[in-house]
Amino acid sequence: MARTIPLSPLARELPALTTIRGVRLGAAEAGIRYRGRTDLVMAEFVEGTSVAGVFTRSKCPGAPVDWCRAALPGGRARALVVNAGNANVFTGRAGVETTQATAAGAARLAQCPAAEVFLASTGVIGEVLPAEKITDALPALHASLSDDGWEAAARGIMTTDTFPKAAVREVALGGTTVRLQGIAKGSGMIAPDMATMLCFVATDAAVPSGTLQTLLSASVDRTFNRTTVDSDTSTSDMVLLFATGQAGNAPVDGPEDEALAPFAEALESLLRDLALLVVRDGEGATKMMEIRVSGAVDDQSAGRVAMAIANSPLVKTAIAGEDANWGRIVMAVGKCGEPANRDTLSVGIGGTWIARDGTVVEGYDETPVVAHMKGQDIEIDVDLGLGNGRNVAWSCDLTHGYIDINGSYRS
Amino acid sequence: MARTIPLSPLARELPALTTIRGVRLGAAEAGIRYRGRTDLVMAEFVEGTSVAGVFTRSKCPGAPVDWCRAALPGGRARALVVNAGNANVFTGRAGVETTQATAAGAARLAQCPAAEVFLASTGVIGEVLPAEKITDALPALHASLSDDGWEAAARGIMTTDTFPKAAVREVALGGTTVRLQGIAKGSGMIAPDMATMLCFVATDAAVPSGTLQTLLSASVDRTFNRTTVDSDTSTSDMVLLFATGQAGNAPVDGPEDEALAPFAEALESLLRDLALLVVRDGEGATKMMEIRVSGAVDDQSAGRVAMAIANSPLVKTAIAGEDANWGRIVMAVGKCGEPANRDTLSVGIGGTWIARDGTVVEGYDETPVVAHMKGQDIEIDVDLGLGNGRNVAWSCDLTHGYIDINGSYRS
Numbered sequence: 001m002a003r004t005i006p007l008s009p010l011a012r013e014l015p016a017l018t019t020i021r022g023v024r025l026g027a028a029e030a031g032i033r034y035r036g037r038t039d040l041v042m043a044e045f046v047e048g049t050s051v052a053g054v055f056t057r058s059k060c061p062g063a064p065v066d067w068c069r070a071a072l073p074g075g076r077a078r079a080l081v082v083n084a085g086n087a088n089v090f091t092g093r094a095g096v097e098t099t100q101a102t103a104a105g106a107a108r109l110a111q112c113p114a115a116e117v118f119l120a121s122t123g124v125i126g127e128v129l130p131a132e133k134i135t136d137a138l139p140a141l142h143a144s145l146s147d148d149g150w151e152a153a154a155r156g157i158m159t160t161d162t163f164p165k166a167a168v169r170e171v172a173l174g175g176t177t178v179r180l181q182g183i184a185k186g187s188g189m190i191a192p193d194m195a196t197m198l199c200f201v202a203t204d205a206a207v208p209s210g211t212l213q214t215l216l217s218a219s220v221d222r223t224f225n226r227t228t229v230d231s232d233t234s235t236s237d238m239v240l241l242f243a244t245g246q247a248g249n250a251p252v253d254g255p256e257d258e259a260l261a262p263f264a265e266a267l268e269s270l271l272r273d274l275a276l277l278v279v280r281d282g283e284g285a286t287k288m289m290e291i292r293v294s295g296a297v298d299d300q301s302a303g304r305v306a307m308a309i310a311n312s313p314l315v316k317t318a319i320a321g322e323d324a325n326w327g328r329i330v331m332a333v334g335k336c337g338e339p340a341n342r343d344t345l346s347v348g349i350g351g352t353w354i355a356r357d358g359t360v361v362e363g364y365d366e367t368p369v370v371a372h373m374k375g376q377d378i379e380i381d382v383d384l385g386l387g388n389g390r391n392v393a394w395s396c397d398l399t400h401g402y403i404d405i406n407g408s409y410r411s
Numbered sequence: 412m413a414r415t416i417p418l419s420p421l422a423r424e425l426p427a428l429t430t431i432r433g434v435r436l437g438a439a440e441a442g443i444r445y446r447g448r449t450d451l452v453m454a455e456f457v458e459g460t461s462v463a464g465v466f467t468r469s470k471c472p473g474a475p476v477d478w479c480r481a482a483l484p485g486g487r488a489r490a491l492v493v494n495a496g497n498a499n500v501f502t503g504r505a506g507v508e509t510t511q512a513t514a515a516g517a518a519r520l521a522q523c524p525a526a527e528v529f530l531a532s533t534g535v536i537g538e539v540l541p542a543e544k545i546t547d548a549l550p551a552l553h554a555s556l557s558d559d560g561w562e563a564a565a566r567g568i569m570t571t572d573t574f575p576k577a578a579v580r581e582v583a584l585g586g587t588t589v590r591l592q593g594i595a596k597g598s599g600m601i602a603p604d605m606a607t608m609l610c611f612v613a614t615d616a617a618v619p620s621g622t623l624q625t626l627l628s629a630s631v632d633r634t635f636n637r638t639t640v641d642s643d644t645s646t647s648d649m650v651l652l653f654a655t656g657q658a659g660n661a662p663v664d665g666p667e668d669e670a671l672a673p674f675a676e677a678l679e680s681l682l683r684d685l686a687l688l689v690v691r692d693g694e695g696a697t698k699m700m701e702i703r704v705s706g707a708v709d710d711q712s713a714g715r716v717a718m719a720i721a722n723s724p725l726v727k728t729a730i731a732g733e734d735a736n737w738g739r740i741v742m743a744v745g746k747c748g749e750p751a752n753r754d755t756l757s758v759g760i761g762g763t764w765i766a767r768d769g770t771v772v773e774g775y776d777e778t779p780v781v782a783h784m785k786g787q788d789i790e791i792d793v794d795l796g797l798g799n800g801r802n803v804a805w806s807c808d809l810t811h812g813y814i815d816i817n818g819s820y821r822s
Binding site: 061357358 | 467468469470471472498500501502503504505506535536537538539599600641642643644645646722723724725728729731732734737738739741742743744745746747748749750751752753754756766768769770771809810811813814817818819
């Protein structure tokens with residue numbers, strides 16, 4: 001793939017990365033599809049690591065998603081293998097065999113059961129992923145794993161991403177300081193319905209897998225599942241959270257344990273960071289949108305309205321054109337089928353209410369809104385005036401860049 | 412609006428238009444928004460004309476949609492007034508008053524109750540539509556109405572359309588030859604959910620309004636409601652069907668009357684023509700897509716799968732790029748939430764089955780598919796392998812042209 005996609009104007013530098021006790025990782029060139037860059041990532045976790053995961057709701061998931069779903073109930077993880085360039089989706093029996101061979105190869109190196117190996121693949125759909133390219137590269141990759149391989153891993157899982165994505169948190173858990181660190185990839189085919197593309201988070205906290213799963217599922221619903229780039233849900237979406245327990249915190253007592261509150265908050269905040277980094281790298285994106293909906297009949301309804309605005313091509317192209325075309329926001333509210341009443345609907349952009357209760361605000365002055373539209377971070381407020389439901393969605397604009405990236409031969 | 416949008420490469424010439432006994436129509440320049448072109452259309456129907464209509468399901472419909480919904484139960488129509496350039500949507504009390512004043516003005520001229528005047532507006536949302544621009548222009552327009560004003564009317568209702576759209580049918584109804592003729596406009600904000608944008612059809616057949624409504628609703632479900640350009644449902648969608656009764660056919664006996672079968676077929680065929688003309692004028696379109704889904708659990712499910720493919724930005728950009736990227740079709744099937752099974756799924760393009768039962772066809776030769784992708788009319792087949800449900804969707808590709816048209820200031 002010789003195409004060069006320019007760096008997203010919304011890109012963020014990698015934060016200063018740390019290490020997570022009990023995690024060693026790295027990346028290698030397996031030559032699966034790309035040339036001259038890493039495309040295979042491995043992480044090894046210390047014995048006793050618990051795991052939680054959420055996956056795409058696609059009815060046509062990739063073979064690695066099936067593999068992880070089957071492995072998850074065990075609640076234990078010792079290794080993770082990720083490749084970029086081939087999603088191992090819609091590859092029939094060959095795809096299943098590739099996951100088995102990859103897991104077996106990693107299990108031999110990590111000296112663990114294959115069911116404690118987690119797998120992810122991202123890239124083209126419908127082409128067979130040759131297992132031996134991975135299994136041949138794994139021994140040298142395994143020998144090179146280190147505490148500080150996080151940046152290499154963040155780069156090794158990229159596909160059409162224009163920058164690597166990572167986030168770090170440090171938080172107290174029952175008197176002990178624990179860390180969380182995560183990486184993500186994703187740029188197109190982003191409309192997570194459970195999780196988005198690939199995101200891997202590790203913590204040195206000791207949290208049993210059931211509790212970890214509860215925290216992860218709730219956080220993903222409020223972060224990754226509130227973002228969209230192009231309304232297209234990937235077949236390979238996956239967020240995995242590994243807890244190595246090396247921080248030595250006191251045992252936690254289920255997801256309701258009050259000592260977990262700061263940890264849960266830090267996890268959600270970290271996942272929000274990573275989710276927004278994916279939107280910031282949305283294919284062709286030049287502007288971010290935060291859409292805040294209030295006054296809905298309930299939070300779920302508010303979420304659907306926010307997502308209808310976030311996914312509307314006409315809203316997204318208006319944002320790209322720096323056009324405060326609030327009529328298109330009204331259209332998107334109207335089309336999504338959720339309870340709405342034209343005559344109680346209010347719309348604002350950049351903190352200025354443009355329309356209230358079904359008509360334009362008397363003496364509406366477009367000046368501050370026009371100035372806001374020239375910025376990179378666009379805020380849209382919608383008040384449905386029906387109830388107390390509220391929710392948010394994050395999206396990006398739709399530009400020529402998206403067409404360039406996806407309208408050329410076989411991205 | 413000085414922008415010039417190039418003629419769609421998928422454009423079709425107007426067919427040879429006829430007259431419909433009992434219908435006189437024409438267009439005028441009311442100067443509502445555009446300069447140097449007609450933007451106001453009026454039609455007058457002979458006494459005794461019955462009417463049927465379907466409207467947008469948007470929760471934020473325009474004032475003219477409300478007006479027509481209220482007028483429809485009367486079942487009678489004597490006049491139609493349509494303006495382009497301003498949709499009279501989200502205009503509060505002022506919008507309601509504009510519909511009242513417009514209907515009153517037309518009713519005076521046609522010497523009928525205001526409730527027998529039908530109204531439609533299309534254009535920008537959220538700006539007040541000044542009634543006097545319309546009522547001032549109506550008397551001269553009314554004086555100029557003629558049997559052969561159809562082409563003028565087809566042009567007068569255009570907004571971002573690049574060509575006028577019309578279709579004609581002649582068919583036997585109980586031994587009498589009757590005619591149907593219709594015009595439509597639409598190019599963007601096309602994801603009809605009941606009807607799409609504006610479409611007006613007249614026939615000289617004598618069909619009572621209840622029967623007419625049954626026929627129209629069924630036909631629209633199978634034609635306009637199976638098309639999409641950009642997944643954005645307009646606030647102003649409307650299809651109206653007027654039957655003047657001037658053909659003098661024998662009275663029909665409800666929608667089940669066997670004598671109506673050829674008429675119903677002709678109506679559906681005419682509406683399909685008009686719906687596909689709207690897709691052919693899809694903003695930025697360079698290729699048409701026909702997506703045929705079979706093997707679904709039922710027809711409705713097949714329809715949702717077809718529409719998910721039709722609306723996928725990644726499928727649409729692949730078509731634009733002439734890329735037979737069938738993996739994106741699999742993705743779209745998987746994302747839409749309808750019953751699907753990866754291992755019974757088959758995908759074909761241009762009559763060639765590429766993948767069968769969850770994996771690529773042994774020895775798949777891309778050559779005929781690549782040739783098909785270079786054409787203007789792209790055929791996609793999906794067999795879900797689950798049941799007997801089947802359905803179709805029509806869409807167009809997503810290109811730089813769409814961004815050009817919608818990403819510039821206030822279209």
